[in-house]
Amino acid sequence: MATGLKELTPRSENYSQWYNDLVIKADLAENSAVRGCMVIKPYGYAIWEKIQAELDRMFKETGHQNAYFPLLIPKSFMCREAEHVEGFAKECAVVTHYRLKNDPDGKGVIVDPDAKLEEELIVRPTSETIIWNTYKGWINSYRDLPILCNQWANVMRWEMRTRLFLRTAEFLWQEGHTAHATSEEAMAEAVKMLNVYADFAENFMAIPVIKGVKSANERFAGAIETFCIEALMQDGKALQAGTSHFLGQNFAKAFDVKFITKENTQDYVWATSWGVSTRLMGALIMTHSDDNGLILPPKLAPYQVVIIPIYKNAEQQAAIAEKVAEITDKLKKAGISVKFDNNDTKKPGWKFAEYELKGVPVRLAMGMRDMENNTIEVFRRDTLTKETMPLDGIETHIQQLLDDIQANIFKKAFDYRSSVTRNVDSYEEFKVEIEKGGFLMCHWDGTPETEEKIKNETKATIRCIPLEGDKTPGKCMVTGKPSAQRVIFARNY
């Protein structure tokens, strides 16, 4: 069994280094010439496309349409909503000029000082402002509502420190922006999309998540309520995997978006926004993968099966290729995506290691021995086990195997999370336990001050106030004041 051959730093030695190594060696992404901005390589982008395709289908099924809004936002838009500007101002890239010219010294080009913009433009860190400015023109009556739009886009947040996929200056995401006639309807929308995200995370990414509400400290800048799904990585740190915001009438008021109600009165429009980003790639990697490389859930793998021929000469290669064509055909008809790697310049052993590193769920190997016996070697990535199977009915077997892998990696992640989620009732105990990682379920008095104190002293934050599960009241572990229910504390990415 291949171990230690891929020069991946083991997780136990340095989890962070392991992650970085893996992203590079599995060919997912690399750092670019632009500080903080990554190049997503074809294999990594193929996974993102799978994520996109499935989410896009789910959004459309829930009545949303895609649209596209500008990359650049007038600076003045940013300060319309007070909290919003507070939250994003420090990390905005700004466009100040619109032209370059040749350097008079003859060295390259310079920004043309004569081409200064009247009003600077912000590279969008998120699109609420430009979208609500636009919605103003679309909404007059309750008959124009609801508006259910989503946009697939890139955004830019000038982060001090970046990490591939987890935090980059530019990232890809989708942002849904909806407008409603009532508070109830907007709230229902925010919750609906939270459920879509949770469904996607668990059933496609095989990542167990906890649905919850953010505390005031962690709330989106400009939101009344922020819902989120929180995932737990293998090193015991939490990762926010998606958010859905109930924005109330904040943006409608900031951009003066009113409508005539059925009763012929005027009211401001109610809003939501919700998004997930390429950060999901980071969550995917850190939830499932091991010291041998990536482990991909079959539902998101660019190809679910790779077939590797083993031969000694051209005749054997041709014979195997012919046989493999039949197998590929059967698998494809069963709806399984297959790659046949007949590249003659790489050897079988090299390919085995390579596809293991890239997390292909199932690997089939076909050599002369199998040709004679009408069998094939079947290897599953999640357990690193292999067996020789008869070729008859192989497509049924593989289909079951893929389902099994999908279920197995979810269960593994779920069991791990369960094993590191525990109740903690005293602050002293909390300080000890937080060092071990995982989710700590604690009582909290609901005040930002207490949360701030805990954060400053332990680097742990409230990941969310869970929507489901134990609702027993208690006493705050720090102040002893009443607490409505346990909330989740963790250190996070």
Next chain:
RNA sequence: CGGGAUGUGGCGCAGUUGGUAGCGCGUUGCGUUCGGGACGCAGAGGUCGCAGGUUCGAGUCUUGUCAUCCCGACCA
């Protein structure tokens, strides 16, 4: 913005008191191999981040500068 470090073939690195720029991986060709990252032989590839200074001579000493990385601070 504070603290630390590093810039040398594509990648990872070594380079002693200043004296002909090296190693591993990768890469190209040929041959033997091929059921878990094969081996042999032969080759290609570097203005040593950039600018100045000291010196007969600088990858090495010196001044400046730029960039990147790590630790903080910051982070929906």
